Amino acid sequence: MMRILIIEDERDVSNVLVEILEQAGFETVTAYDGAHALTQLSTTYDLVLLDLTLPFVDGETILAQLRQQSTIPVIIISAKNATTTKVELLRLGADDYITKPFDIEEVVARIESTLRRAYGPAVTRQKRYTYQTISLDEAQQLVTLANRTLALTATEYALLHLFMSQPQKIFTKENLIRSLRDDGYTGDEGTIKTHISNLRHKLQPIDAIETIRYLGYRLRPLS
Incomplete structure (x- = not known):
């Protein structure tokens, strides 16, 4: 089963993501602030969902540190919808960018698409x-x-x-x-x-x- 790290400080949003992803067949792990998220990065995951506005350490810093040590796929989920922000994060190393409020089916579809690009079409989530x-x-x-x-x-x-x-x-x-x-x-x-x-x-x-x-x-x- 593919493991996804959800880094999101809003508990309600995190709980929704956990629910829809586990129903879709993924294993999830959560982190509610940037400092905790950094301690989780030494563990193996198949994909990271990353909010930008986090306590202690922001999402941009986490992404930059992650890209220094790993090529794990990262999808940004943020209320920041400015085109310049999206472009900057994609250039920094994000694989995709989803704007809040998000559509549940779109989140799952984008995760599946990102996983196919990262690991090949033969690697799909276990059903x-x-x-x-x-x-x-x-x-x-x-x-x-x-x-x-x-x-x-x-x-x-x-x-x-x-x-x-x-x-x-x-x-x-x-x-x-x-x-x-x-x-x-x-x-x-x-x-x-x-x-x-x-x-x-x-x-x-x-x-x-x-x-x-x-x-x-x-x-x-x-x-």
Whole structure:
């Protein structure tokens, strides 16, 4: 699993980044100030997300020091949106620059793009998704709940994979049937409802799947 160091002093922003990246299959480590971040740089990471306005040591200084010792990919995430700032940071050695407020899907896409450029197209993030204590390992087609393996049917696994791999998407029953048919599913809307009910039961005590009235289902957002 690829490891990402998140250097961000705003706890709310850091928590959002941790949530979306771990759901996308990355391992994350956080640092909330520049001094702490510098102590983390001796550890191996695959990518760094770096804010600029940090206590004690600013992001520009961290980037400059990092570039003296490493070629690890660095993506700046900052509210500073001046073109001159972006150009300066890219010339200093940043691989990309994302302006706050950011779009969740864009952050994940830019990270994946940066990793492909840095390590080659054959090196991609391992498809392991997490939601609270639920973990789905795509390579092994294995789902665990609090480190306990769940016995899911093929349809239940496919449904959970859809929800966890696209956590912001609302799936209509038609969406789900269309997606599952690629795996040989032959049921209808009624059986989809039954499969989701069975999946919910197996995921207890975690209430992971939310019903959106008149629309469909999605992975319940973490508050």
